[in-house]
Amino acid sequence: MALTDRTLINTILHECHDSFAAGHLSEDRTLERVKTCSWWPNWKKYVAEYCQTCDRCKKANRATGKKFGMMIQIQEPKSPWEIVHMDWVTELPPGGDRSYNACLVLVDRYSKTPMFLPCHKDDIAMDTAIMIWNKVISHTGLFQNIISDRDPKFTSALWTNLHNLFGTRLSFSTAYHPQTDGLAERMIQTLEEMIRRFCAYGLEFKDSDGFTHDWCTLIPALELAYKTSIHSSTGKTPAMLEKGWNPRLPYDTLKKDLVDIHPTASSFKIMLDKARHHANRCMQDSFKYAKERWDKSHKPPYFKIGDLVLVSTLNFNNKKVQRNLNITLQDHLL
Template structure:
């Protein structure tokens, strides 16, 4: 096979980059210039007025021109690139700001002189002196630029100009309110000033749009604040209401008051009505708790109107009780009640999963309200994970008898003496207190791993999430 070169009419000496015919007769004597119009290639140049404009390249002359014409005298630009000129007012304002800034004025004098001036250099302060010594500054049309590793940035020193640069590089729609790293890269290519990185970080951390729109990642605010744990049973109690249960009982109760002994972890379930006033709830608390367990020192509950009313406040002031109201959506204070409520609901759900009422083998029915005493007994005779003992044993020193205990009636039981019983009960209380302290430290350690202490200062303006405001 024989390859034969056949000369064409055009592109006999094409440039590999642009693929345009070149009028280089010396390199290619056989090149025949085309009669068709020369089409300009546009590129960017810097003119003497410190502005950027697009000019055309005339292939036949090899000179810069603002355009090109064909044989008929008409312009034939094809790329259609256009750019708005930068405002001379901005550059003029930056030049005027140099005159007001002492360090910039000294730098301008040093850069405009042909010879070094040690006297002027000694007047420069850091970081200006170090940058000038490393030859980082240079002038273009009277404007001061700082030479970086891969790019150069215009120096600005006035606060209004700095704010304009930060606004243009971060808050404009075409900048998108990007993160600190991306905004920092944009600012580094645009302008610079002393300590600009710190000022940029402060600007981004105080950007109102970013604070309102961005999600918060990382650790949540608020380390775990311990509640003073009691030393004796019924010294501190938790109280909360469960609403929305299936109506039951003779009075068609639809709510339940949960009272928890924080020392022994025992639970009391008292049925009530949701719409009951404080006058109705006070005797309920008095007849079932105070009459049998005494007056608690601290009552922990949510900010319910039942507790904040004048009647409850006056009642517990006379009894010497100190209220310790918890904050809404602060589960560290009401977490004990929440776990009790969840356990109670789980037990009730198992007995009422197949209907509104539970029927035994004899047809006897139980609704949710009539099952509350059995739920209370079941929980108080079950071992607690914190104390390692049953709430009834820690509180009373003995467990109530259950039907299953009658199976052990033939087993010999050694009854302790009075002193031995007291020692056994005291040992159980000491063990429970030790377990509570260990559980408290363990819970704090786990909580603090995912939370941090807020760094707010007095007088700071803090944005508050409105997610749970309507639920408070």
């Protein structure tokens, strides 16, 4: 059927794309539907524009393609435990005396020192705050900032609970970075690989003396192993940058016949300052390399303040609609 009337054309497009029976399907599928029932001049271009400007499709479809934006460097800390990356390893088998099934991973951005804290995947912000208060704060002091890709409301509640545990009226800052440089994510991958190497053939691991361990009992040793290994981005061990010395390990007993040199306080400070200066230079070089790689395949945003744009609803808390049925994008005025 050849069409010339604009109203009839729009009716055909509605029936072939917008109606329940058409299902708001893709541009190609809409073209196939229209082709079976009608024709008009430049009909393919008309159908393509209709589908590409469909508001409902834009808001419901998953955003594809690479995200806009060039890499921006996070404010680098000047000392250990100023900035902490936080993430979780989940879906672990029950372990420990409380059947933990997850592990909270904290990574110091400055020294790359990790802390692994067995926990439960359904722990609320208060549970996490108490755990950090009991097991972390006495070793590190208070963080200046926490970087996490978790729900910002969770991170805010965590800060509030730590604030209450300190009994202070000072306010703490928080940062929500849905796309950071992946420090905690890489640490999680490393931790999972270390656990897997010991526990891959069962939920429990027996050592050479016959003692049985699950993944929870391995955590302190695995944490120590990482702290005393040289990090690729700093050229130093996390322990050396954090404390100025490497903790003693079992194989250090083999060195008892070697000369043990203890530096004086002044030479120790010089050594630590040199190590941290070297680490800072390595981190800057590492960021420069990562930025060059990122920026090659990304472009800056073309929108500006005052534009109406579509933003992801991934981190919006809409209790009225289940997450998998909610629209993925919604209008937002910059």
